[in-house]
Amino acid sequence: MTELPTVHSGARAEVPPIVLLVAHAPIERSTRVLEGPASPADDTGRRLCPACGCSLEWVERGTIGGISFDYFRWCLEGCGLYCFDRSRSKWVKLA
Numbered sequence: 662m663t664e665l666p667t668v669h670s671g672a673r674a675e676v677p678p679i680v681l682l683v684a685h686a687p688i689e690r691s692t693r694v695l696e697g698p699a700s701p702a703d704d705t706g707r708r709l710c711p712a713c714g715c716s717l718e719w720v721e722r723g724t725i726g727g728i729s730f731d732y733f734r735w736c737l738e739g740c741g742l743y744c745f746d747r748s749r750s751k752w753v754k755l756a
């Protein structure tokens with residue numbers, strides 16, 4: 662006959678409400694912090710095609726000559742291929 666181990670800590674099993682409040686706050690804060698670096702497009706905001714305004718799919722970030730660019734896929738509307746010059750905050754049409 663096996664007896665399952667039981668915890669006899671009746672009073673301690675209950676978590677005081679104040680602990681829940683304190684524990685909740687850091688979780689909310691860390692979630693916000695994670696949102697930034699999680700996706701490179703987050704800190705630049707959502708990029709819209711400069712020609713038609715539809716959203717462009719971000720591909721990668723690269724740096725050329727000290728200028729960092731965000732590269733995107735071809736516009737689905739056929740406007741062309743663009744990259745965003747992050748240093749000067751302007752679009753560059755590649756094709």
Ligand SMILES: [Zn+2]
Pocket residue numbers: 710711712713714715736737738739740741
């Ligand atoms: Zn477009």
